[in-house]
Amino acid sequence: MMGVVSIVIAVAPAIGPTVSGVILSVADWRWIFWLVLPISILALVLGAIFLRNVTKTHFVKFDVLSTVLSAFAFGGLIFGLSSVGEAALGHAPVPVWIPIVVGTVALIAFVLRQLQLQRTDAALLDLRTFRSRPFSIAVALIAIVMASLFGSLILLPIYLQQVLGLNTLAVGLVLLPGGILMGAMAPLVGSAFDRYGPTTLVIPGVMIVAGALWGMTTFGAATPVAWIIAVHATLSIGLGLVLTPLLTSALGSLPQPLYPHGSAILRTVQQVAGAAGTALFVTVMTVTAAAQSELGAAPSTSTAAGVHNALLIGALVATLGALLACFVRKPADASLSDQESRTVLAPH
Structure with a gap:
């Protein structure tokens, strides 16, 4: 189930640049929002009709x-x-x-x-979830993964357009293979998780993410597009190996009363980490490019240097995440005993 859910979480931001590139190649940028509007309305109507509560509710x-x-x-x-x-x-x-x-x-x-x-x-967001060590470790890794995902998704279009001179449609097509790979992998990774657990998936997955980010540090003013596609696809493979196991491990390690709070925390961390990753990557790129421009470098050269330094920071962070991945455990092995559950749920 988490594998299927991960298709949406992973693929949506990955194929966004492709869809946007197609729209911008034939229409004004405002059409991005006009075309999304009916889809949003349709989702609202279908949700109101078909979405049903399957849990027991109580007054809060x-x-x-x-x-x-x-x-x-x-x-x-x-x-x-x-x-x-x-x-x-x-x-x-x-x-x-x-x-x-x-x-x-x-x-x-x-x-x-x-x-x-x-x-x-009576908490709006119960922080006792962090008393579960597997949950805390998974949350930290998810933050690293989402920062890497959104940071790279912001930088690559900038690099492809301002350094290599590609148009918006070409940029979208360059990023499309990675999105397709992540979508195709998600259910397979879910099945592999059931069979082997998260450790055999997360550790190599984070290492692949780190390796891909190190590969992106080689991008320059004359990098072949084929190499960019290959490295981005590699990054997508690593993210695909990591995302589903981490989400499942995080939620599966909590006592049932804390499931809603754990899910809310995971969604919040994804948003904040994505914003933080974007801020880190763009800030490093901007500051470096500005410094290069003051030294007389051409705009494309300055941007390429900024992208290099930003991705270098991302690669270092992902490498640290590979060390943290060694502590991820399967929910069945990390699940709480009755005594541990009482400890997590204790008021103090």
């Missing part, structure tokens, strides 16, 4: 303060991190430190509020 007190704090915390951090690249160019709508400080302060207040509310099982 709605904490308004937690909701407000979460909006400022995660919204502020994501907006701030996403604005770092613009700030480096002097185009940020507001000073980047303002949303980051607001988000950080709100996040601290949110965490303190949840620690108080979870004593009575």
